[in-house]
Amino acid sequence: MDRRIKEILQTPAKEQELTVNGWVRSKRDSKAVCFIALNDGSCMSNIQIIIDKENSNENLLNAINQLNTGASCSVNGILVESLGKGQTVEIQAKNITVLGEAPDDYPLQKKRHSFEFLRDIAHLRPRSNTFAAVARVRNAMSFAVHKYFQENGFLYVNTPIITESDAEGAGEMFQVTTIPMEKLSGGVDYTRDFFGKKASLTVSGQLMGETYATALGNIYTFGPTFRAENSNTTKHLSEFWMIEPEMAFCDINMNIDIAEEFLKYILQYVLDNCQEDMAFFNQHIEKGVIEKLENVIKSEFKRVTYTEAIDILEKSNEKFQYPVSWGIDLHTEHEKYLTKHFNGAVAVVDYPKDIKAFYMKLNEDGKTVRGVDILVPRLGEIIGGSERENDYETLLGKIKEVGLDPEEYSWYLDTRKYGSVPHSGFGLGFARLIMYVTGMENIRDVIPFPRSSKNLKF
Amino acid sequence: MDRRIKEILQTPAKEQELTVNGWVRSKRDSKAVCFIALNDGSCMSNIQIIIDKENSNENLLNAINQLNTGASCSVNGILVESLGKGQTVEIQAKNITVLGEAPDDYPLQKKRHSFEFLRDIAHLRPRSNTFAAVARVRNAMSFAVHKYFQENGFLYVNTPIITESDAEGAGEMFQVTTIPMEKLSGGVDYTRDFFGKKASLTVSGQLMGETYATALGNIYTFGPTFRAENSNTTKHLSEFWMIEPEMAFCDINMNIDIAEEFLKYILQYVLDNCQEDMAFFNQHIEKGVIEKLENVIKSEFKRVTYTEAIDILEKSNEKFQYPVSWGIDLHTEHEKYLTKHFNGAVAVVDYPKDIKAFYMKLNEDGKTVRGVDILVPRLGEIIGGSERENDYETLLGKIKEVGLDPEEYSWYLDTRKYGSVPHSGFGLGFARLIMYVTGMENIRDVIPFPRSSKNLKF
Numbered sequence: 001m002d003r004r005i006k007e008i009l010q011t012p013a014k015e016q017e018l019t020v021n022g023w024v025r026s027k028r029d030s031k032a033v034c035f036i037a038l039n040d041g042s043c044m045s046n047i048q049i050i051i052d053k054e055n056s057n058e059n060l061l062n063a064i065n066q067l068n069t070g071a072s073c074s075v076n077g078i079l080v081e082s083l084g085k086g087q088t089v090e091i092q093a094k095n096i097t098v099l100g101e102a103p104d105d106y107p108l109q110k111k112r113h114s115f116e117f118l119r120d121i122a123h124l125r126p127r128s129n130t131f132a133a134v135a136r137v138r139n140a141m142s143f144a145v146h147k148y149f150q151e152n153g154f155l156y157v158n159t160p161i162i163t164e165s166d167a168e169g170a171g172e173m174f175q176v177t178t179i180p181m182e183k184l185s186g187g188v189d190y191t192r193d194f195f196g197k198k199a200s201l202t203v204s205g206q207l208m209g210e211t212y213a214t215a216l217g218n219i220y221t222f223g224p225t226f227r228a229e230n231s232n233t234t235k236h237l238s239e240f241w242m243i244e245p246e247m248a249f250c251d252i253n254m255n256i257d258i259a260e261e262f263l264k265y266i267l268q269y270v271l272d273n274c275q276e277d278m279a280f281f282n283q284h285i286e287k288g289v290i291e292k293l294e295n296v297i298k299s300e301f302k303r304v305t306y307t308e309a310i311d312i313l314e315k316s317n318e319k320f321q322y323p324v325s326w327g328i329d330l331h332t333e334h335e336k337y338l339t340k341h342f343n344g345a346v347a348v349v350d351y352p353k354d355i356k357a358f359y360m361k362l363n364e365d366g367k368t369v370r371g372v373d374i375l376v377p378r379l380g381e382i383i384g385g386s387e388r389e390n391d392y393e394t395l396l397g398k399i400k401e402v403g404l405d406p407e408e409y410s411w412y413l414d415t416r417k418y419g420s421v422p423h424s425g426f427g428l429g430f431a432r433l434i435m436y437v438t439g440m441e442n443i444r445d446v447i448p449f450p451r452s453s454k455n456l457k458f
Numbered sequence: 459m460d461r462r463i464k465e466i467l468q469t470p471a472k473e474q475e476l477t478v479n480g481w482v483r484s485k486r487d488s489k490a491v492c493f494i495a496l497n498d499g500s501c502m503s504n505i506q507i508i509i510d511k512e513n514s515n516e517n518l519l520n521a522i523n524q525l526n527t528g529a530s531c532s533v534n535g536i537l538v539e540s541l542g543k544g545q546t547v548e549i550q551a552k553n554i555t556v557l558g559e560a561p562d563d564y565p566l567q568k569k570r571h572s573f574e575f576l577r578d579i580a581h582l583r584p585r586s587n588t589f590a591a592v593a594r595v596r597n598a599m600s601f602a603v604h605k606y607f608q609e610n611g612f613l614y615v616n617t618p619i620i621t622e623s624d625a626e627g628a629g630e631m632f633q634v635t636t637i638p639m640e641k642l643s644g645g646v647d648y649t650r651d652f653f654g655k656k657a658s659l660t661v662s663g664q665l666m667g668e669t670y671a672t673a674l675g676n677i678y679t680f681g682p683t684f685r686a687e688n689s690n691t692t693k694h695l696s697e698f699w700m701i702e703p704e705m706a707f708c709d710i711n712m713n714i715d716i717a718e719e720f721l722k723y724i725l726q727y728v729l730d731n732c733q734e735d736m737a738f739f740n741q742h743i744e745k746g747v748i749e750k751l752e753n754v755i756k757s758e759f760k761r762v763t764y765t766e767a768i769d770i771l772e773k774s775n776e777k778f779q780y781p782v783s784w785g786i787d788l789h790t791e792h793e794k795y796l797t798k799h800f801n802g803a804v805a806v807v808d809y810p811k812d813i814k815a816f817y818m819k820l821n822e823d824g825k826t827v828r829g830v831d832i833l834v835p836r837l838g839e840i841i842g843g844s845e846r847e848n849d850y851e852t853l854l855g856k857i858k859e860v861g862l863d864p865e866e867y868s869w870y871l872d873t874r875k876y877g878s879v880p881h882s883g884f885g886l887g888f889a890r891l892i893m894y895v896t897g898m899e900n901i902r903d904v905i906p907f908p909r910s911s912k913n914l915k916f
């Protein structure tokens with residue numbers, strides 16, 4: 001294949017001939033010379049194509065006319081040192097093949113477009129600087145996730161998307177069916193549905209992940225999960241990718257150690273591998289985002305109990321919108337305050353059992369559980385996890401207490417019935433992490449085709 | 459964290475003290491000594507724990523009684539050279555903490571279980587040798603997929619799972635809804651559904667992948683896809699992971715080059731990184747599977763046109779179940795014959811347009827398209843791909859011809875309207891590839907929790 005612009009821009013100019021393919025970002029045409037900024041998505045920078053009009057053949061002169069913003073072409077030319085600003089090399093065109101023109105109604109003309117406008121053309125927005133950068137950073141972060149876990153002996157497990165369990169307390173679920181809904185009248189015979197029973201889209205792979213962790217040690221999931229909540233905010237999607245590692249022979253403290261190491265690894269990977277894109281976000285999207293990430297990497301995460309955290313909040317002179325008292329769930333304003341108080345990331349552990357999920361391990365005090373939320377500056381919670389209840393009878397009691405059907409969870413209970421082990425895990429919404437890393441403020445702008453209430457295009 | 463068995467087994471015994479955690483696979487108890495085979499999922503091999511009963515404390519003697527097959531424990535002891543067969547090191551126990559017992563009704567007692575039986579306890583089957591090996595190989599192959607693409611400048615793109623397009627000709631779709639189906643009677647008002655319109659589970663990320671490839675160059679998807687087909691076979695799942703790379707400035711020949719290189723890379727990665735598990739599959743599941751994979755890696759893939767392939771099949775003396783003539787879709791028997799004829803993998807190109815998808819590029823002959831199927835020995839088709847039709851008018855005509863609504867595909871057509879480029883891609887069912895690599899014969903045994911018609915457990 002022909003070389004890509006990212007590589008060409010790092011090549012010392014030695015008058016070599018080469019071919020480069022890409023899309024026209026802009027064209028400056030004067031009497032004597034025409035400059036074309038060409039981009040191929042491999043990096044944010046364009047390569048400059050120079051056409052010396054006075055010494056040009058007809059092919060080049062025709063190409064100039066056809067190459068509007070958005071058009072695609074293949075350029076054959078000589079790589080030379082650039083005398084202009086902003087690039088070290090450029091290409092003196094010898095021949096240009098126009099691959100596809102872009103009519104004047106091309107929506108991405110060279111000017112600033114609002115993110116809202118671009119959201120409407122999600123199929124074209126990766127051709128813009130911001131969304132191409134988001135795509136590259138998202139890619140790097142995905143790979144960093146896999147790399148971290150693979151280097152540390154975790155197995156990637158694909159837990160199912162379609163599930164029969166329709167509870168878990170994690171949120172409202174989408175139903176999956178092949179029954180022709182138009183023909184229904186008063187009642188559904190689920191034995192006639194595709195799976196012979198009611199089916200839903202998963203809200204989390206954790207419980208199934210636990211069955212693999214309690215057989216293979218360390219595992220992680222990284223896949224789509226779903227919430228049918230009518231939350232029309234900048235922080236909620238109906239479909240989003242989650243990362244959920246689960247570790248056997250691992251208590252809450254080792255869990256926090258791993259979460260801290262994992263988070264720092266991802267951040268460092270992005271800073272190391274996406275310098276150009278991160279510089280762009282730092283300059284145009286969130287001033288200081290790089291320093292923010294560097295500080296998280298440098299810091300040692302503080303660890304406090306929920307009870308200590310409440311104490312700190314109560315003693316502060318801060319006016320919170322939501323009043324603070326032992327037993328409340330922490331709100332973003334409280335979480336942000338705690339990260340300011342400690343001047344860095346904080347892991348809050350031992351939450352009141354009534355505000356956390358049924359599977360968290362009960363502490364000896366009988367009123368708190370080994371849950372943990374990891375809070376980071378400017379955002380609040382980024383990771384939630386826990387040591388899991390591994391005592392069969394305690395877990396069974398809890399399942400009954402919260403009104404779930406033990407029969408439906410018999411497979412989950414089996415992991416505690418047969419060779420139960422202390423184990424822990426955490427969950428991380430991938431889109432939230434990308435927002436934190438890039439500074440992008442709307443979650444719909446960090447996933448290619450966002451899905452939310454009344455919003456399903458493409 | 460404590461070290462894992464895979465690492466300990468590679469550690470030279472120097473009488474060092476260590477702690478190891480795992481599950482009891484078997485116990486041999488005699489008057490003087492007790493041997494426990496302990497496994498932690500990090501590898502197939504167990505580590506042997508020796509309890510010298512004559513010089514034991516009460517802790518150890520109690521542990522022996524509690525540690526049935528399936529029980530979990532943490533063993534503290536001395537790593538010593540093993541005098542027994544089958545291992546180089548073993549652990550002389552000093553102290554054992556029983557973490558969880560396993561009652562006698564533990565379903566995975568030490569004996570052979572049928573895959574069918576194990577499928578019913580999919581939450582416990584990763585504790586068996588075969589399914590632990592499948593999980594490790596699946597993990598290695600997943601990472602190899604990412605590694606290959608990352609090393610070659612491809613961006614990972616998460617195309618959406620919930621889609622509005624309900625056609626494409628790829629198969630029957632699941633519907634996604636939040637409308638209470640029980641309350642329906644004669645008609646559905648989709649404006650009241652979650653997305654305000656009818657929604658389905660994706661059958662392929664390709665078309666959306668193309669929008670990213672025609673902005674960023676090389677991309678790939680790797681995620682779950684869905685088919686609501688009532689195929690109750692050993693080769694079909696309703697939910698399965700697909701790998702779909704898409705490359706801009708890439709014609710059908712470069713497409714085949716990449717597919718060939720990619721496939722060989724994955725196979726080589728598994729042979730290099732899963733030697734113990736592959737030896738197991740080679741011995742117990744498919745004799746000669748390693749040699750089969752090595753031959754694919756060593757061979758240069760043959761390339762023939764569909765027309766040539768039909769000619770070869772017609773001239774053969776083979777009695778095929780499905781008669782051969784120009785225009786038929788190739789069946790597995792034909793594909794296998796072709797790999798035998800060429801003694802290796804074969805890429806068949808230029809299929810009749812009427813048996814291939816609408817988006818494939820029409821050849822100049824007007825009757826074939828630039829589709830390709832890659833066939834491998836003993837299996838047949840493993841990869842299907844094509845150069846995509848990149849001419850706006852031709853694609854629009856084709857969309858109308860096959861009865862799709864151009865309005866619904868306007869976003870897809872935009873990629874040909876604005877800066878269209880030659881581009882190509884292929885698709886690969888991940889589970890099929892795992893079957894090929896491991897020799898496992900039922901697709902339900904290479905995914906953790908399989909979903910198919912009338913089959914939705916967990």
